[in-house]
Amino acid sequence: MRIGELAERAGTSARTLRYYEAHGLVRPRRSANGYRIYDEAELRVVHEIRSLLAIGFGLDDIRPFVACLRAGHDSGDVCPDSVAVLRRKLAEVDDYLDRLGSVRRRLHDQLARAIAQREETCLRTRGPAG
Amino acid sequence: MRIGELAERAGTSARTLRYYEAHGLVRPRRSANGYRIYDEAELRVVHEIRSLLAIGFGLDDIRPFVACLRAGHDSGDVCPDSVAVLRRKLAEVDDYLDRLGSVRRRLHDQLARAIAQREETCLRTRGPAG
């Protein structure tokens, strides 16, 4: 199939597919007139790319998964390089969750103090009995 | 004080201070020769900016906090606009924590399956008595 059809079936754009190709993730052959020709397996590859991007992977991280699929595996996850990336990403996410958690606490406290402060000011303004 | 001194005392760069000024966060007066002159209060402002940036705020989000300080409040948090931003940011962080949590679960499962798959393959390769 050609680029427009693959783009539509993958739910993305031709520009995106060319971008992936430029970064070595997708490899179409060319027809006589220079058009890109993709076979069915590439649809799977593009889906893999998209779903990994969606959970925060970068294109460089994704490369091993694509290679794994291309090597004939049912899943892109099972090859050693993919597993290594999965481990690293899990660690990154855990790390980020920690940092985000402490940011959350800080925000929560800051908000609580700000509101308390405002209510106190309000009381002073309207007098202690107000 | 001039830009170099403020930069050093605030632990940042002159470039950064000019950037904040270009975005309306810091307002030095000028000396006769055109040099930027900052008073002591600006040091506090820059610290506020930096600490808010550090927890993930954008410069636009920070503007109300600076205005609050400039209005004479002890803390940049207590003004209504600041509180509104704090609320919004807390909601954003909660949202992001949720999404990151589900990404984490997905990664965890994916990793677990990949490893199980590999061990199974290993056993098949070396025979069931493995």
Add this chain to the structure above:
DNA sequence: GGTTGCGTTGACGTTGGCGGCAAGGTTTAG
């Protein structure tokens, strides 16, 4: 043979918080 709708490459724009450099003016110390 003209229109329409595919495809191609190439290049610039986006977002944010700066870093770094150029090309000059100012001030200060020696």
Add this chain to the structure above:
DNA sequence: CTAAACCTTGCCGCCAACGTCAACGCAACC
């Protein structure tokens, strides 16, 4: 007088995953 150390404005670069446009070629239909 000069060199060093400050300051000024202005502009390009960076990162990532594309969007968008330009200018063109190819294919198909009427």
